[in-house]
Each structure stands twice: as structure tokens, then as C-alpha cells.
Amino acid sequence: MASITDFEPTGSGPEGVGPERDLGRVEVGNPAAALALAHAESSIDELFAAGVEPDDSQDAVVWIDELERLGRRVDAARSELVESIQRRVLHTADGHGSAKIMVRHVAHLTNAEATARAKTARLARDMPKVTTAWKAGEVSTCAVRALGRVDANPRVAAAMRARDDEFLRDAQTMGAKTFAHKVHRWARLIDEDGPEPANERNHKKRDARLVQNPWDLSWELTGFFASAQGAELREILDRYVDAEFEADWAEAKARLGPDGLFGDGITKHDLQRTDAQRRADALVRVFRDAAAADGSAIAPGWVHNIHWSAAAYEEMLSAMDADRPPRFDPETFMCRTEDGHDVDPTEAAANSLLHKVRRMIVDAAGVVIDLGRARRFTGSARVAATAGHTHCIWPGCHAPASRCEIDHLHEHGRGGTTQPANAAPLCGKHNRWKQKGFTIQRDPTGGWHTTRPDGSQLE
Secondary structure: OOOHHHOOOOOOOHHHOOOOOOHHHOOOOOHHHHHHHHHHHHHHHHHHHHOOOOOOHHHHHHHHHHHHHHHHHHHHHHHHHHHHHHHOOHHHHHOOOOHHHHHHHHOOOOHHHHHHHHHHHHHHHHOHHHHHHHHOOOOOHHHHHHHHHHHOOHHHHHHHHOOHHHHHHHHHHOOHHHHHHHHHHHHHHHOOOOOOOHHHHHHHOOEEEEEEOOOOOOEEEEEEOOHHHHHHHHHHHHHHHHHHHHHHHHHHHHHHOOOOOOOOOOOHHHOOOOHHHHHHHHHHHHHHHHHHOOOOOOOOOOOOOEEEOHHHHHHHHHHHHHOOOOOOOOOOOOEEEOOOOEOOHHHHHHHHOOOOOOOOOEOOOOOEOOOOOOOOOOHHHHHHHHOOOOEOOOOOOOOEHHHOEEEEOOOHHHOOOOOHHHEEEEOHHHHHHHHHOOEEEEOOOOOEEEEOOOOOEOO
């Protein structure tokens, strides 16, 4: 198996620089930096000459890891450049208003990209450990940019300095999406002196428009909703989209046969509609079902689940009773849908007083206590099995938990019990991959481990 770190500069120029690399082209003022940049560019040339071609899937993992590490280090250098230009006021010589504007102009960047670099440039002051790890390629640029967006808020910057170690640990172990959610949730809870409560403002601004284009007679639908209302709409729409997908799949099987046109099964390419078209048709179906008032694709008894942590729920109720702002602990706070969409706690708590609440107990590793020994994970057993997960647990898969199958990790036919500790959400595709010899286990700390048939770890 090849590793990218095996490649060494072999050029005939000074210190390994290739013969076609002109050191004079690098015009930075520092001679040592000029030589380093030339060496880096020469190494990239050699990498492309050697070929970016992994030997197999496991070698591809090595390539991804090595190139990502190098890319992170380059991103950190770009960020440090913005900070240096701003600190030394070098942008004013050409009439630029800031280092961000200068970099945006010279590098032909979008404003969003230039802003992201400027925000991460300021992060070195407040989170030196995270920045050092970024320079070493140990944390992703996505994670650092999530922190940079939060650090731009002066009301939480001081609190971030005290959590440098924690955010570094999380950035090294969490996926980018999970980490960003945690960082933004933490900032939202910490920023007690912010403007009017965001969800109250969003609720006031709620809107929906269906506007026709007079030129081609098309229609455009736009909307804006507060957290709980939007989360409910999203869950309903997702179920309608699933129904449209199942209809397309059934039509393809009837048209092509269960083995498909070439005998290798039905694929998404055989379906009559695209994902975008199914979403549009699903929304039309929602409107038509509402107009008909019966025959809805959403079965009677459908439940909109909101998952709370006990500490957050009790604090919200206490705050409502005392007519004071809630004081949540970011470490224990949870108020979200089963697919991981955060919900405003004030609105969710008020709704809970009018509807049913199911209590579940989890252990220190986040595993829900046994709710029974039913043969299949349905009803409350299914809710318990998905309570600690927002998506399929297969590494890299983001299929929402609400659309996953709940499966026995240790097969039921071989003595596996039907309890949350032996269950996990897996999308249909990855649930079937267990039949190819992949195994999934959960360690005592709650972490998941997926093992290939050859015994190596997929993670």
C-alpha cells in the first residue's frame, strides 16, 4: 500500500527543486520563505507526475487522509497571511479597506471565501491550541471555520478562550456537521445578552409566498419559519418525498423487472424523476391531500418527536414557572427532532404541556435503558433505539434516522436481544452491507466501530 509521504523531491535544481521550477518567479521578500514556496510547488508537480491513483479502497483512505492534512496546513497558512497583512496594515498601500478586501481582490475570491479566511485569522488570538493543531493538519478547515464564525461574536469570544482544550478535542474526534452544530448551539446558549430571542424574531418574520413569473408562467415558492414549525414541516415533507421515491421505485421494477435492464438490479438512474422533481411533486401532494382532507400519505397517529435532555427540559419548565430566562448548561442541553434539527426550547416546552411526553432513561454512554423484548423494533422500542442518533451510524452516511431501519447488531436469530443497547439506525443500503461480512460494535464509551470482512476498521 502506497503512502503519499513516501514521495521525496528528486528534482535537479537547488535543494531538490525541479529543473523547470524558476525560483525567481517566487517574489516574496523573505528568501527562506521564497525557497520554501518553490519547494512546495515543486513537490506538488512531482505528486501530479507520479499520479494521484490509489491502489485500492484502503489505499484511497491513505490518500484522502494525507492530502487533506496538507490542504489543511495550506489553509492555515492562507489564514495567517490575512492576519499578517491586517496586523501590519499592508492593505492600505493599494487603497484596500482591509486585508480581507485585498485578498479577495488579488486572489479573485468570492466574498464568502474571503470572509471565512478573515474570521479564522482572528481565531489565533482566542484559540491558540486549535490554531496550532490546524497548522499541523490535525483538525479540519471546516471545524476551524465554524469556530471562526462564532468567535466573530464579541459577546462569546471571551468564553471561547476558556474552552480551547475542549473545542480542540471535539474538532479532532467529531464529524464536521456534528461539530458545527455543537459550536453554534453552545454559542446560542452562552449569548444571553444578545438581541431579542432568535426564535421569537423568526416567528414574527414567518412568511410564505407563491409568485408567478409573467414571462414563462412558472411559479416560485419561498418560505421562512421558526424552528419548531419549520422542523414539523420538514418531517412531513420528508415522508411525502419518501412516498414519491417508493412510487418511482415500484414503477421501475414493473417496467424493467426486479433485476433491472442489465440484470444488476434497479438503480436511481432507472427512476423516471430526479430528486428535485420528487420534492416538488411531494409538496404538490401535501397541498392536494390537505384540500381533500382525507386519503393523506401521512398515516393517522403520526407523531412529531422532540428529543429533550432531562436537565434542559426541567430547567425550561423552571424558567417558565419563575418567569425568567432559562440558564442551560451547554454540556447537557438537547432539544431537537429525531433527525437532529434543533428546536427552540421555549416553543417546544410550551407544546409539551399540551401534548404527550414519553420519558426515557439513558446510561452514561448514551444508551437508552431496555424498553422490552419485542421481536421487532417498533413503537417505543424504535424511538428508544434512535433517541441517541440523528442519522445512519455507518461511517460517512448522513441518511436521517427517521428514514433508517432499526436493526439488531447481534442478530436476533442468534440470541440478540431486542433492546436499545443492541440496536442502531442503519439506512437500507448499509443494513444490507452487514450481509457482506461487515460487523458493527459499540464500545463502553458509546462509540461505534465498523469492521471490514478482512478485520480492518472502516473508520
